[in-house]
Amino acid sequence: MSINGKAYIAGAFEHPTRKAVDKSLAQLHAECAKGALEDAGLTKDDVDGYFCAGDAPGLGPLSLADYMGLNLRHIDSTETGGSSYLIHVAHAAEAIALGKCKVALITLAGRPRAEGMATGTAPRNYGANAPDVPFEFPFSPVVANMYAMCAMRHMYQFGTTSEQLAWIKVAASHHAQHNPNAMLRDVVTVEDVVNSPMISDPLHRLDCCVISDGGGALVVVAPEIAKSLNRPLVKLKGAGEAPKHQMGGRIDLTYSGAAYTGPAAFAEAGVTPADIKYASIYDSFTITVLMQLEDLGFCAKGEGGKFVADGNLISGVGKLPFNTDGGGLCNNHPSNRGGMTKVIEAVRQLRGEAHPAVQVPNCDLAVAQGTGGSLGTRHGSATLILERE
Amino acid sequence: MTEQQIFPAPMVDPETKEFWDATREGVFLVRYCRTCDSAHYYPRTICPHCGSDDTYFEQASGKGVIYSYSVMRRAKVPYAIAYVTLEGTDISMMTNIVDCDLDNLEIGQAVQLKFSKTVDDGSQLPTFTPL
Numbered sequence: 045m046s047i048n049g050k051a052y053i054a055g056a057f058e059h060p061t062r063k064a065v066d067k068s069l070a071q072l073h074a075e076c077a078k079g080a081l082e083d084a085g086l087t088k089d090d091v092d093g094y095f096c097a098g099d100a101p102g103l104g105p106l107s108l109a110d111y112m113g114l115n116l117r118h119i120d121s122t123e124t125g126g127s128s129y130l131i132h133v134a135h136a137a138e139a140i141a142l143g144k145c146k147v148a149l150i151t152l153a154g155r156p157r158a159e160g161m162a163t164g165t166a167p168r169n170y171g172a173n174a175p176d177v178p179f180e181f182p183f184s185p186v187v188a189n190m191y192a193m194c195a196m197r198h199m200y201q202f203g204t205t206s207e208q209l210a211w212i213k214v215a216a217s218h219h220a221q222h223n224p225n226a227m228l229r230d231v232v233t234v235e236d237v238v239n240s241p242m243i244s245d246p247l248h249r250l251d252c253c254v255i256s257d258g259g260g261a262l263v264v265v266a267p268e269i270a271k272s273l274n275r276p277l278v279k280l281k282g283a284g285e286a287p288k289h290q291m292g293g294r295i296d297l298t299y300s301g302a303a304y305t306g307p308a309a310f311a312e313a314g315v316t317p318a319d320i321k322y323a324s325i326y327d328s329f330t331i332t333v334l335m336q337l338e339d340l341g342f343c344a345k346g347e348g349g350k351f352v353a354d355g356n357l358i359s360g361v362g363k364l365p366f367n368t369d370g371g372g373l374c375n376n377h378p379s380n381r382g383g384m385t386k387v388i389e390a391v392r393q394l395r396g397e398a399h400p401a402v403q404v405p406n407c408d409l410a411v412a413q414g415t416g417g418s419l420g421t422r423h424g425s426a427t428l429i430l431e432r433e
Numbered sequence: 434m435t436e437q438q439i440f441p442a443p444m445v446d447p448e449t450k451e452f453w454d455a456t457r458e459g460v461f462l463v464r465y466c467r468t469c470d471s472a473h474y475y476p477r478t479i480c481p482h483c484g485s486d487d488t489y490f491e492q493a494s495g496k497g498v499i500y501s502y503s504v505m506r507r508a509k510v511p512y513a514i515a516y517v518t519l520e521g522t523d524i525s526m527m528t529n530i531v532d533c534d535l536d537n538l539e540i541g542q543a544v545q546l547k548f549s550k551t552v553d554d555g556s557q558l559p560t561f562t563p564l
Contacts, residue, residue, distance in 0.1 A: 165507045172444035178453075179475035182441050182551070182558050183529045184505065189514045192503035200501070200540040244503045292481035293474035293524030295516055297501055420516075421527075 046282075046312055051137035051148075052270035053278045053430065055084025055263030056391040058369075058384075060225050062376060064257040065158045069101050070111045072153035072259045077112060080261035085273045086147060091263075093118035093145030095136060097128035099154045099259075099379040108151070118145040124287070124424025125416025126326060126381035128152075129262070131426045133387060134283035136264035146266045153259030154379020163255045163380050164188040164243070176290075180421065187328070187380075188252065190420035192244040195331035197297040199246060201346065206246055208349030209330040210237035213250050213373050215357035216327065220370025222399040227254045228374040237330075251330040253372035253382065260384040262391075276395040277433035282313030289422040298346075300332075301425025302339035302413055310341070313429035315409060317341040322393040322404045323364055324386035324412040327371040328419075333357075336413050337364075340427065359402040368393060368402035383414035387428065394432040408432045438512050438529065442553030451490055452476050456557040461546050462490040463519065472522040495546030496520040497561060504535045511535055517544055517561050532562045 057079030064072060073096070081087055094105050094116050101107055105119040118139050122131050129152055136148035156163055164187040170177055198204045214234055220226035232250060240249040270277055284305030310316060317340060325340075327333045334348040342364060343351040356362035369375045369389040372382040390410040392398045398407075410430050417423035445453045455462050464476035468485030479486050502515035513530040515538075530538060531549055543564040548557035 165505070172446065175448075175477070176475060178444040178446070178449065180527050182443065183514055183527055183560075184438075184508070184512060185514060185527060186505065188507070189503040189505045193501040193514065193516065196503055196540065197501040242506045244505045244507070246503075293472065293522075293526060294482075295500060295525040297516070 045141070047134065047137040047141055048281050048312055049267070049279055050141035051264050051280050052267060053133065053262055053280065053387070053391050054265045054270050054273050054275055055080040055086065056388045057083050058260045058376065058388045059153070059258040059378065061258045062225065062227050062256045063157045064155045069153055069155060070108065072155065073100065073108055073151045074112050076151050076153055076259045076261035077149055080149070080263045084263045084275060086263060088112060088114060090147045091149045092116055093136060093139055093148035095120045095132035095148060095150040097121060097152065098123040099152055099381060124426070126328070127383045127414035127416035127424045127426040128381070129384040130387060130412060130414040130428050131285045131424070133262060133264055133280060133428055134285060134426070137280050137283070140264065140266045146269055148264040150262045150264065151259065152261070152379060152381055152384040154381065155257040156255055156380055157257045164252060176421065185421065187418065188247060189244040190418040191329040191331055192247045194297045194335065194419050195246050198331065198335065201298055202349065204334070204349040206238045207234050208353050209251060209334060210234040211353045211355065212327070212330040212333045212357060213237045215355060216367055216371045216373040218358045219368045219402050220374035222401040223370050223375055226370040226375040227256055228370070247329055247331065253328050253377045254374065255380065256376050256378055258376060258378035260378065260388050262384070262387055278391050278394045279431045279433045280428065281315070281431045282309040282311070282429040284308030284427040285424070287422060287424050297420055300335045300339050300415055300419060301423055302336040302427060305425045305427040306340035309427035309429050315429060319409050320411050321407045322368070322390065322410040323366045324390045324410065325366050326382050326386055326414045327367055327373045328382060330373070332415060332419055333366070335419070336415065340411065340413060359404060365402070365404050368398050381416065383416060383426065386412045386414055390430055394430055438510055438531065440549050440551040440558050442551050443556050443558065448478055449476055453556055456548065456559070457555045459548060459557070461493050461495055461559050463493040463522070464488055465491055472524050474524045474526045494520050497544050499530070499538065499540050499542045499544060500525045501540055502530060502538050504538070513538055515561070529560045530562065531560045
């Protein structure tokens, strides 16, 4: 059994806020849900499946179903950090295929800016019951230096340069200039990136994503419902999900979980990377993009630096337009979880609803790729292949 | 090297108490599996490679090489985090490189275990320093 063709993304909404001092977390979830349902032409009373992850308050789906007044027959709170929402799309398709629900709502929201969180530079202690914590937390692993160690090893092993990584930010900035909601709208150069302050060698400030409040939501529906709505049809063709970890100490920082989930998703969809017109690639840092592009098969392992250079990721310029909303690097990284916005921009592209300056002509096949957790230690990877029907 | 990192007290649980007790004696233990004849890190009772529960601690030489590292510049006291591959094994562990020139570290560099004292009285953390 395959989920290819079993479900469609009928609604997508990205909250316009980037700093939500005056809103509660639950309120942000509800505003995102309302936005996505209105986008689909549905109401909350149509929803019979609900999905959320670790950003949800309280008891997750229980607290938010209560708050939003949802009457449900299917819930799922799979938590893999920022990639959770791509996995939710796949799980929603599975549930729909099995008849467990017909209209699945997925929400994400967070307010790390309003709460003054030191997102990338302070160690996060997940509690001493996490078996890794006693052996890692005392050494001050933070988000930035974990990803930095991957970049350092990639440079050592393959000759990747800071200038090549910088091209990823440059491409994102070219797209963000057209997005009025983007946090960073100024076009930057390779020199701007490599001359920005060093955060954790070899990652500079402009190699890092933004920190933003906000959120997003998706509505995944059964085929007959999708076809009854007055929206372009965005079909889920393939999906992959897997964790990548430290393998008992046999550590290899040169690849991501996309090496597992990319081939699985492409096989289920029956397409290849060469068929892809647009790519949403999780961009917590520039190195995250580079490694996932290699692992998805857009270029050979170690060739990512050459692949991303010279504007190859800029829409209308290069071979693989990516993150045309400006991505996490320039637009939005709500709740420090970038998977949701990856799916949303892929849906915009497939509908032809991206900004005209970045819309990919005849965009009928897209990939959305997410990682969540920490690239160096343990992360969840998820890949979705989406098609406009 | 002007300011030293301050290390928190270890979080000791029943499964890894032996490891932390040994650090008080200046002994660095690595967990091995008799069934698949391999080392793993961090220590577990059940081998993450083969699933056997026939595992045991053995003192490590403390020699290793840097697999990867990064100097965190945006900290009050900049510090080097690293994965160090342990001599005679195929495993790497997360650690800090201490008592070093933060601007002259490199992948492949030989390092030696150097325990760092924690705020706890007696317990130590396995950190490394360039040979």
